[in-house]
Amino acid sequence: MSIIVSSLTIATQMALSHVIRGRLSDLVQNDLLKGCLLELVAAAEMCGTCYELIIVADNYGVSAYGVYLFLMTIWWGQSWGTATACPYSLLEEYVEEGTNPLHVVFKMIAQVIGGLMSFRWVKQLWMLELAQTHIGRGVEDCTADLQVPVILGFLIECILTCACRLFSRTLGQFEPKFASAIDSFFATSMVVLAFNYSGGYFNPVLATGLKWSCRGHTNMEHVLVYWAGSILGSMMSLKLWSLPTVRSTLVDKFKTKTE
Structure with missing residues (x-):
């Protein structure tokens, strides 16, 4: 019963966010305001649903967590449109395309606000105690997921984020069938790999939304x-x-494996 409640909690948040996104896209005409609001909604959805993923991981293990995250990541890729809920995606766009730096800052602020506000409704849902796994979760203090020294945690988040972004860029050169599923599978694998060390967040807003000021x-x-x-x-x-040798090596390896 508890896993059904968790699944419905996640699905309901995702469905409501999708509807809200659609309404915002139709009603808001100013591009900057629309972009900020869509980032806020995406970040709130991501953090709100990942709070419930913590429940899944704690009670059903990392494997169940990975399956849920894999499916959710595919959905986000289809549903969010231009929103990313991730600061470094905006920074990459700025570096590569020269987007307005003020727009980047405003959108990042919107992401952080969305991530931090998500616990307001998650807490209320948990305090309803609709499932055994929710009992006490709305009032207990949070604890950090960092289980290794800070420098090692820094290196894990840095290196695996780099790996995920390089994989996505390589995948983008071919756009194979089920590209979103392949990308999601790789990213989820990296998260699971780092789960017991740094938590495997690879997204500043997600980490801050879930674990800011935790013990x-x-x-x-x-x-x-x-x-x-x-x-x-x-x-x-x-x-x-940007290095030709690196790019060609990655592309050639990917091409070989897909042939």
């Missing part, structure tokens, strides 16, 4: 691991992708 690390350590780590990993992927 187990200071806020400065949180910023270093989950903001500096993943953003540096993203920027490293841009630098590596």
Whole structure:
């Protein structure tokens, strides 16, 4: 019964967010305001549903967590449109396309607000105690997922974020059938790989929405691991992708494996 409640909790948030996105896209004409609102909704949806994923992981294991995350990531790729709910995606766009830096800042602020506000309704849902797994979760203090020294956590978030971004860029060169599923599978695999070490967030807003001020690390350590780590990993992927030898090697390897 509890897994059904968790599944419905996740599905309901995703469905409501999808409807809200559609209404915002139709009603809001200003591009910047629309972009900020869509980022806010996407970040709130991501963090709100991932709170419930914590319940799934705690009670049904990392494998169940991975399956849910894989399916959710595919959905987000189809539903969010231009929204990313991820600061380094905006920074990559700025570096590559020269987007307005103020727009990037405003959208990042909207992402953080969406991520932080998500617990307001998740807490209310948990306090209804519709499932055994929700009992007490709305009032207990949170604990950090960082189970390794800060520098190691920083390196994990940095290197695996870089790997995920390079894989996505390589995949984009071919656009194979089921590309979103392949990309989601790789990203989910990296999350599962890092799960028992740094938590495997690879997204500053997701980490902050779920684990800001939690016991187990200071806020400065949180910023270093989950903001500096993943953003540096993203920027490293841009630098590596710009090197012809790296790009050709990745593309050739991917081409060989798909032939």
